[in-house]
Amino acid sequence: MRLQSPWHPRLAEIDGSPAERLDAALSQDILSGALPVGARLPAQRDLAWRLGIGLGTVTKAYAMLERRGLLRSERGAGTFVAATAARHGDFIDLSRNVPPSAVGERLPGRTLAALARRIDAEMLSTYPPVAGHPRFRNELARWFRRLGMEADPACLLLTGGAQHALAVALTTVCGPGGTLVVEAQTYPGVLALARHLGLRVVGVAMDGQGMRPDALDEALDEALGRALKDAGGGGTAVYLTPTMQNPTTGSMDRGRRDAIVALCRARDVVLIEDDVYRLVPEPDFPPLASLAPERVFYVNSLSKTLNPALRIGGLVVPPAWFERAEAALHASGLMISPLGCAVMEQWVLDGTAEAIGAAIREEARRRRALASAILGPALREARHVGYHVWLPLAPPLAAALEVAARALGVLVTPPESTRATSTLTAPDPAASGVRLCIGGPAPDDLEAALRAIAGLLGNLGAPAPTRPVLA
Numbered sequence: 486m487r488l489q490s491p492w493h494p495r496l497a498e499i500d501g502s503p504a505e506r507l508d509a510a511l512s513q514d515i516l517s518g519a520l521p522v523g524a525r526l527p528a529q530r531d532l533a534w535r536l537g538i539g540l541g542t543v544t545k546a547y548a549m550l551e552r553r554g555l556l557r558s559e560r561g562a563g564t565f566v567a568a569t570a571a572r573h574g575d576f577i578d579l580s581r582n583v584p585p586s587a588v589g590e591r592l593p594g595r596t597l598a599a600l601a602r603r604i605d606a607e608m609l610s611t612y613p614p615v616a617g618h619p620r621f622r623n624e625l626a627r628w629f630r631r632l633g634m635e636a637d638p639a640c641l642l643l644t645g646g647a648q649h650a651l652a653v654a655l656t657t658v659c660g661p662g663g664t665l666v667v668e669a670q671t672y673p674g675v676l677a678l679a680r681h682l683g684l685r686v687v688g689v690a691m692d693g694q695g696m697r698p699d700a701l702d703e704a705l706d707e708a709l710g711r712a713l714k715d716a717g718g719g720g721t722a723v724y725l726t727p728t729m730q731n732p733t734t735g736s737m738d739r740g741r742r743d744a745i746v747a748l749c750r751a752r753d754v755v756l757i758e759d760d761v762y763r764l765v766p767e768p769d770f771p772p773l774a775s776l777a778p779e780r781v782f783y784v785n786s787l788s789k790t791l792n793p794a795l796r797i798g799g800l801v802v803p804p805a806w807f808e809r810a811e812a813a814l815h816a817s818g819l820m821i822s823p824l825g826c827a828v829m830e831q832w833v834l835d836g837t838a839e840a841i842g843a844a845i846r847e848e849a850r851r852r853r854a855l856a857s858a859i860l861g862p863a864l865r866e867a868r869h870v871g872y873h874v875w876l877p878l879a880p881p882l883a884a885a886l887e888v889a890a891r892a893l894g895v896l897v898t899p900p901e902s903t904r905a906t907s908t909l910t911a912p913d914p915a916a917s918g919v920r921l922c923i924g925g926p927a928p929d930d931l932e933a934a935l936r937a938i939a940g941l942l943g944n945l946g947a948p949a950p951t952r953p954v955l956a
Contacts, residue, residue, distance in 0.1 A: 490527045492520055494535050499847060503538045507546040509847045515555050515566055516586060516848070517928040526556065526564040549840045554589025567591045577934040580896045582731065582873050582922040583793045585848040587841045599835070600827050608823045615815045617643030621826040624833055625799045629785060633766030635775060636783070640807060642800045642814050643821045647761050647786040648674050650800040652682075654782040655722065656813040657806060658755045659684050663719025664708045668696045669916040672731045672759065673902040675724055684719075685711075688905030691916050695735045696725050698744040705752050722755045722782075728770055729762035732903045732920035734867035734875045739769060746777045755806075756781045761789040762871045764846050770869075779803050782810075787829060789872070791841050797821060797829055846870070852923045852931060859935040863942050865918075872924030876938075880917045882945055887919065889941045895934045897921055 497509035514520045527535070529543045536543075547564060550556040557567040567589050608618065616622065622643060626636040644650040655678055659665060665679045669688040679686050687708050690700035701723070708721050725745070727737040737745070749756050758773045758781050774783035786798035802810040832838040849870050856874050857864055865875040878886060883900035890897050898920040921938070923931055 490525045492524065492526060494527060494532055496536060496538075497847070499850070503536075503542045504545040504549070505843065505847075507536070507538070507543065508549045508844070511546070511550055512555065512587070512844050512848065513851065515550075520566050522566055524566045526566070528563065552592070552835070552837045552840050553587055553844060554592025554595065556589070557591055576891075576894050576896050577926050577930045578896045579890075579921045579923065579926065579931075579934055580898045581925055582789075582920075583925045584789055584791075584845045584872055585852065585924045587844040587848065588792055592837070596828055596831055596837070599831055600824075603831075604827055608827070613820050613823060615811050616641070617821055618823065618826065621821075621823075621830060624826075624830045625787075625797065628787070628829075628833060628838070629799060629801075631766070632760075632763050632785070632790070633768070634760065634763075634772045634783065634785065634801070636799070636801045640802050640804055642802060642810060643826070644786075644798040644800055644814065645818060645821055646788050646796040646798040647759065647784050648678075648798075649818065650784040650786070650798040651675055651724075651757070651759065652678055652817060653800055653810055653813045654757045654784065654802075655679070655682055655684065655724075656817070657802075657810045658720050658722040658757070658782065660719035664711070664721045666701070666704055666708060666721065666723045666754075667905050668725055668730065668733075669905055670733050670903050670918070671724070671905050672726065673898070675759070676902070676905065686905055691733065691735070693735055694737045694741045695727060695730045695733070696723075696737075696745065698741070698748055701745065701748055705748070705754060709752065709754075720755070722757050723749060724757040724759065726759045726762065727773060728760060728767075729867065729869040729871040731759070731762065732873060732875055732898065733916070733918065734865055734869070734871065734873065736770060736868040739771070742771065742773055742776060746773060746781075749780060750777060754780070755803075758783050760785045762869065764790065764842070764849070764870070774801055779805070782806070790845070791832070791838055795825060795829060797825055849924065852928075855928075855932060856921070856923055856935055859932070859939050860942075861939075863939070873920050873922045875918050875920055876942075877918040883917050883919045885945050886938070886941055889945065890938060893937045893941070895937050897938075 495510050496506040499506055499509055530540055533540045533543045547556060555567060556564055558564045622638040622641050626638040626641050629636040661683060664685045664687060666687045666689060669691050687704050689696050689704045727742060729736060756773055760772055774781040780803055783801035787795045849872060853870050863876055865877055887897050887899055900919055903920060
């Protein structure tokens with residue numbers, strides 16, 4: 486006699502088709518460990534009857550989960566859970582900004598088996614062009630278009646992730662002794678690159694949308710004036726994250742984007758746009774590169790939208806800068822893994838990329854809701870959903886929270902790592918706070934960490950959460 490399924494059928498309370506709601510409900514219960522590895526799922530016909538949906542809907546949802554490796558089917562036996570929950574460690578790490586896990590254990594094997602049937606042996610035997618194989622550049626450009634960025638493959642360089650793309654862009658535009666203009670609170674990785682390359686950093690005051698145009702205008706006055714005096718200095722670039730800003734979660738509306746672009750055009754300054762947190766196309770929030778393709782270096786990657794281990798990035802370069810950027814790429818690395826690119830191509834072709842992307846977006850929304858329920862008004866509200874949240878705190882409280890959280894076994898982003906210590910302007914204390922990265926931990930670890938931080942906020946005298954805490 487077959488064992489009964491331990492799962493209590495439900496549809497997730499989200500906007501979407503019945504298949505998407507069933508997929509989301511099963512994903513949540515599998516990845517949280519509520520449905521353990523090896524657990525049987527209900528028979529498709531029985532599940533359709535119990536939920537009042539069509540058999541084809543159940544078949545579609547099961548197929549979506551199988552493509553991600555979360556389920557496995559055994560002919561004549563049934564369908565079973567194939568994923569494992571994330572492991573617990575000594576610390577709960579809220580300092581690394583990664584997307585939620587959406588890949589099951591069976592997916593890598595199935596992907597490699599598919600590649601074995603169609604991979605080009607010559608591709609693994611020769612060096613590709615510096616910019617990358619044309620077929621893979623075309624595929625990444627097609628993926629960017631799905632996110633709302635119209636990228637010309639001829640202007641696209643393949644890189645080893647977004648960080649590599651940023652390094653190539655900074656080397657190309659700024660060079661030795663150059664100046665990088667950034668938001669007062671910014672991505673720690675770009676500050677590390679600026680230090681490594683010996684660039685001057687100019688921090689620009691922010692508001693709820695990110696970099697303020699008036700403050701940028703003033704900063705460019707100083708930066709460009711200093712560059713004129715320093716004959717041996719390099720170029721000047723403006724770096725920003727206009728959508729789901731890292732770390733403050735602000736997003737620029739269309740008017741702000743137009744104003745930033747107009748300022749840079751007037752002063753003939755290059756922009757570097759980090760767009761790794763764009764999860765869906767949104768016409769009201771267009772990429773800066775679509776507004777000023779002649780002066781915007783556009784950075785994106787698969788690491789934030791599909792899987793952290795898929796280290797494939799793309800740098801869309803203004804045509805006039807392409808040869809210099811290609812030379813900088815050649816100097817920093819001879820080739821991007823063709824096997825990794827083949828995995829990307831396979832996932833896009835067979836629909837796996839679409840399924841993983843949808844699952845990540847839904848899990849990100851769920852985690853954001855959890856953080857909002859636990860931390861309440863201490864948390865800054867965000868227009869977009871991503872993998873990090875922002876706690877606005879005065880510098881002493883931010884530093885104290887990091888130390889206290891570590892003592893409780895919770896790692897948060899060190900406040901000083903996101904603060905732009907400007908060489909030309911004073912730091913902006915009003916932009917201080919702590920970034921919490923909520924994508925990586927297992928769900929129960931995440932909830933425990935957020936509850937610990939909620940308690941610390943009250944103990945430190947910071948604004949305490951007042952919204953109802955989840956049971």
